[in-house]
Amino acid sequence: MRIRPLRAAVAALALAATAACSLNANPTTSAKPGSLAAGVSLKGATFTVGSKEFTEQLVLCHITSLALQSAGATVREKCGLSGSDTTRTALTSGSIDMYWEYTGTAWINYLKHTDPIPDAARQYQAVAQQDLAANHVRWLDASPANNTYAIAVKASTARELGVSTLSDYARLTHTDPAKASLCAASEFLGRNDGLPGLERAYGFTVTPANLAEGAIYNAVANNNPCNFGEADTTDGRISGLGLTVLTDDRNFFPIYNPALTLREDVYQAHPDLAKIANPIAAALTTDVLQQLNAAVDIKGQDPAQVAQTWLQDKGFVGR
Template sequence: MKTLMTALTGLALAGTVASASANEVVVGGKNFTEQQIIASLTTQYLEGLDYDVEKRAGMGSAVLRQAQENGQIDLYWEYTGTSLINYNDVTESLSADETYQRVKELDGEKGLVWLEPSAANNTYALAMRQASVEETGIQTLSDLAAAVNDEKGLSFAMNAEFYAREDGWRPLQQAYDFRVGRSDVKRMDSGLVYQALRDAQVDVGLVFATDGRIPAFDFVVLEDDQNFFPAYALTPVVREETLAANPELEGQMNALSSLLDDETMATLNARVDVERETIEDVAESFLKDNDLL
């Protein structure tokens, strides 16, 4: 895998643009469960429609994006908020529709076409255990801020990326007017955050809104009552050249996108992360259940 990733990184950085061919599509995906599932869904779906598909999943976000811009990846599913902030450096507060329209416009100038967004919004969120919510009465991020400022001694877990990113931990504290000391924040791999919260090693954990472990572990997502987090609508993005060679691809991908929402993605994610089914089996059964395979 390391050798493969090195090779893909080299391809992405090389800047060589491949010409698109009809019915030949390279599908990309990032290196976490939801992206692995959606890459497998897309691959199996398009293969069932007689496309010649090459799947390159498990890539880092920035490398994947650059690979698409350079023509090495034809199609992958991106999150609107990620493109807005990380790839287009837009930091103003926008609604979900405004976010989509802005990235559609900005990425369109780069030859990338945003198709119809799904109803799955995999935004960042903070969660607590159900028992803790009942004990403390904390239900919103404003409630959480008040508890921190009242020196309730809450501890937090999050991944290193969120701790440092522009729409992450420090700006969140500024928006809600609270401050947590470094000693009360544990930085760890995203998967370990769920375990630490479940096992009561911390009081509050960073989660992704469509993660299947939220209902499985009886977590409660705290309401972002000041709308700090941007929308992260899961959306298929395809190179303009690829779409020109395969015009029917737009309608086909929009049909798949229309089937996805928060509950659906949480269920699919849980089948992999909690029930330990294989990504390929989960993707295949979803397509068959929806008469797409």
Template sequence: MKIKKIMIYTLFTALLGTILAGCGGNSKDGAAGGGSITIGSKNFTENVLLAHMMADLIEDQTDISVKRQMNLGGSNVAWTALENNEIQLFPDYTGTIVANYYQEKTGTSEESLAKARELAGADGLIFLEPFGINNTYTLAVTRATAEKYSLKTFSDLAKVSADMVLGVEFEFLDREDGYPGIKKLYGMNFKESKGMDHGIMYRAIDDGETDVTNAYATDAQIKVHDLVILEDDKEFFPPYDAGPVIRQETLDQHPELKEVLNQMGGVITETEMQDLNAKVDVDALKEEDVARDFLISKGLIKD
């Protein structure tokens, strides 16, 4: 009988502790009232950096306990994790949301943002204020080439393309959203076009074997090789504006997150993102350190 009473008391104590813990939640310093959130990222440098920035900001300005699950995998893996509530927040891109997850057509940056918000919102996922970077495809030339031909836009390039060699990734030569499409819209006709691996492209343009290459707008290699990005003045490439995507139910539980995360709205330029990516990919600094230092430099968190 005595043993039975001890067992009942032990079970009651454990149950009471669980109830109290559930009511109180967890804060960043262990105090009650903060709750918790899991932030994820895709498996490339830029996305990891952006996820760390959001995590740092939340930890600095709220009592919410943050768990970080970086390098989850590709876009579909991270999106599925968000849908399944395995993570509650991660950085994504308007073009990816509209074209990849929902197979809809993109438009301008403004149209794609509105479409991404509409489509994701119907599934209880909220796209907050974009960070300021559009990590889209682009064309780039050396600084010397840009100065020699006064190149600023794709239209400028089209006028002198007959004198130039294009060196791009293999698939870019054949995809309709690559060279064939650009050729139709801008009337570009290079004297030669070469397909090559991503890493070789930059070596080729450095060595003067090619004059023009394709790139991502925030690629660290743009900075490393001192290339000049040309403006897609007819907006051929779809926009990939980056921003926080969060579950609606998470915002309902923690409404302060909207104001906190929106402080990152428009705070990062493509050039700054190139620099940040280069610090990791070239200088071998840790993503979490680079992310935190950037937020401090912007006055968003304290040192």
């Protein structure tokens, strides 16, 4: 479904308002006990749940908050913190107790490795072991979803330009730079697993337009100001706006499986947190995350309500 510009703008403003209101706020929704609370009690425990600022993270923040509430915990939300480094620092400094992080992000950004491990299970094990040993950060089970970076283009534009892989795109940057115009957000422009590494891996350089992450999808769909753009593979706007993802034929982009991360002291005080989070992680496939993200970004629904509806439909929390 193609979104009209006005509707897209309204949705973007609504999402921004939701993120802003979520910071330092008490939850706007509550949850009754469901399957997650069976045999688990967090009564008397208080947690601060955080997240980064983009849609998927907001939904995951609310999912976690509601799940904890269903088991009797008191929860404070700091959903919508600005960027990976800010959110990670909030965790390690004690400003928040937990948030969902991605294996590839931690391996490269926090553990300072250059090369990702191409096997998802081995990558998770390496991240979980090293982050715990070096930083006292505990990783609960990882989701099977892979929210990796990608380069997206409108499907009709891809056909017109004959571009289906990142190698095709690299050739286009040399033969027709104007048609290879790229939009990307600040974080992607500065990360080794973002544009700098992509350029090295595929042998091209490009001068991108720097846009807010949420604006990139509509920019690509409208071919203004770019034909190509940074994307996340679990983003619902890819299918919703008629975009397609270029095949990473050199397997550059790391695997980004999300998992709930928390400080080791929090986990040791409340080991039952794994019984709450692990079933959620197992249910979060790539398709599920695309649907949850689309409910916010395409249908304009509130992230907290999307989270609550999904948890209730799964029986994880009560109605």
